[in-house]
Amino acid sequence: MRKNKTIAFTLAAMISVGAGALGTKGLFTDKETETNKFTITIGDLDVKSEVTKEWYVKSAGDKNIEGQPISEVNNKLQPGDVLAKDIKISNIGSLNQEIIITAGNRTSVDGFIVDDTDFRNIKRISAGNNEIATITLTLDSTMVDDKYNMKGEQANHTIDLDNIVGTYTIDAKQADTQK
Template identity: 30%
Template sequence: MKKNKTIAFVMAAGLLVGGTFVGTKALFTDKGTRTGDLVINTGSLKLQVSEREGWMVKTPGGKTETIVAGNELISNAKPGDKFLRAIEVKNIGTLTQKLSIEGGDDQNLKDWLKINVTKDDIQNRTLVPNEGVGFLIEVEVLEAMENGEQSKTFDLNTLMSEITINAEQLK
């Protein structure tokens, strides 16, 4: 029995010393991390709408001249005169966009004026960034205007519906 105790004691001592040695043994460790390394900045849709020039007049004789630069009164219009304003629409955003145009509906005001907005060049047009496209507003004083209509004032702000240009992001 004494021999068994001695063996048990030696085994216990061996485990104790061996366990301590294994438990205090140093191992190198390392840890790696990683982030997404990505910054997202969303693009933008932005239109710049401006006039290329002021109103121009085309006379029945074919003469064309710029007459006003702003929303001023045009005097001495006569039957057969056509007034044109070129409008520029430019994509100043960062995304490609598809355009649509509403309003500025063509109208005949009795036999006095004809209003036309050339929408075909801009309707469903795709513009890449920094690209522009133009359209015309044309107002014609009709030759069928009667003598009794002299000295009339026509205000396009009240006669023509507002023109709205919409931009939609392409997918």
């Protein structure tokens, strides 16, 4: 009988240890399955450029022609006169954008000094906003004679100012939202 009691106690101890181990394992493990419970919303990058003011006289020795379109003042230009074209770059996307502007090929024409610093300094445009920049051409003295008449080949030809400036590429990438 003593032997039966010993076997019963041993069996009871093994069952309680086994149950305790399995029960404890259940306390330290868990598994959940979730599907399609979150959404990631991404925006879009979209940049647009448009000419807001065609070539005009920005500053001139003859103050009467300032602000006028080039087509109206061709024979009144003097060395030092500055011609300009205004361009608006708009962020029509939903994300802030960093803007990178690179110049393409330019036609080399003596007598014009191209300044696109204002245009190329645009670095960042917030969503829904725009920047207006100006490209300028300064008439250099190498293009006119003492009486402010056009010299050489330019004397009887129309000069395509857009061709002198060349093309620009405007690239946009998402701006760091933490800045």
